[in-house]
Amino acid sequence: MPATSPAQTPKPADFAQRLLNWYDQHGRTDLPWQQPRTPYGVWVSEIMLQQTQVNTVIPYYQRFMARFCTLAELANAPLDTVLSHWTGLGYYARARNLHKAAQVVMQKHGGQLPNQFEALLALPGIGRSTAGAIMAQAFNQFGVILDGNVKRLLCRLHGIDGWPGLTKVQQQLWPLATGHTPQQRLADYSQAIMDLGATICRARQPLCHACPMQTDCTTWQQQRIHQLPHPKPKRSIPQKQVIMLVLRDRQKRVLLQQRPTEGIWGGLWSLPEFATPKILQAQLTHMGLDATPGQWMNPVKHAFSHYKLTIAPVLLITDISLNPVSEAVPQGWFKRQQLQAIGLATPVKKILLAQWD
Ligand code: SF4
Known part of the structure; x- marks a missing residue:
């Protein structure tokens, strides 16, 4: 019409x-x-x-x-x-x-x-x-x-x-x-x-x-109320997966890294990310840890406007002094009560709270 x-x-x-x-x-x-x-x-x-x-x-x-x-x-x-x-x-x-x-x-x-x-x-x-x-x-x-x-x-x-x-x-x-x-x-x-x-x-x-x-x-x-406005044209939304390492010490502190200011979750604190289990294991070895991954937690899904992300968190409890996961990004150990003072993306916060429960 x-x-x-x-x-x-x-x-x-x-x-x-x-x-x-x-x-x-x-x-x-x-x-x-x-x-x-x-x-x-x-x-x-x-x-x-x-x-x-x-x-x-x-x-x-x-x-x-x-x-x-x-x-x-x-x-x-x-x-x-x-x-x-x-x-x-x-x-x-x-x-x-x-x-x-x-x-x-x-x-x-x-x-x-x-x-x-x-x-x-x-x-x-x-x-x-x-x-x-x-x-x-x-x-x-x-x-x-x-x-x-x-x-x-x-x-x-x-x-x-x-x-x-x-x-x-x-x-x-x-x-x-x-x-x-x-x-x-x-x-x-x-x-x-x-x-x-x-x-x-x-x-x-x-x-x-x-x-x-x-x-x-x-x-x-015109009785077209449910036709307007036209919806956003559908396109297939890519799916991505990532592994997040929840590295926790005996004081129950967790290692977090600050993301670059540009891009997804820019400037927020997050968990170290790895594309595959193999890369994760190589990093753990580099850090002097047993290459056996820790305990896999429940996956967490998150939808961005342009893709869907599935996070596979893995929990590893350590009591040894560690090399940094990366020297290129700011990082630090955080206790639960310190989370209120820093910016965190909702799925990361969810993972952190689940591993502390
Ligand atoms: S402007 Fe919106 S609410 Fe008002 S009559 Fe039209 S469709 Fe209905």
């Missing part, structure tokens, strides 16, 4: 007014970053919300803000401490960029988050939509938001075909999002459009009967 022209759907002023009327009655006004609404708090929340839903973000946000009360505290904190407060939230590049951006703000903007769109966009980890959201939410200035919720809403409202991640679809969505954005009540509007997408125009089972846009919604009129 051909998509309806965007011109047939609500005109910008009407759209914004209807949305704000809905927001005044049903919108979320008690989110922790709304009370009080500060530029720093809005920024942290927007970064956390980039890949994560509101309910998951809330406890992380509260812990993060309790530890890094100000932008200066964040900038001055060790990256390890920042990552430890991000452990479990995933997409750790967000935390590294947030930390780096805080340092840039201290150096270039006198510790104040800039209130210009271009200056925000120049900071690490801030893209077009996030910069727009910060402009609107933190400064009540014109800023256009096009996050996942808003993309879904606009695709349905205007009957736009294609997966929203495609450039050609986004080229249709940005002008629509810009045209709908009013000149006033920017902070409320940006929260309202996210809320409408998240709570009414939901991915599954949207609540069209409660939607203020229903009478003008192309997809609703």
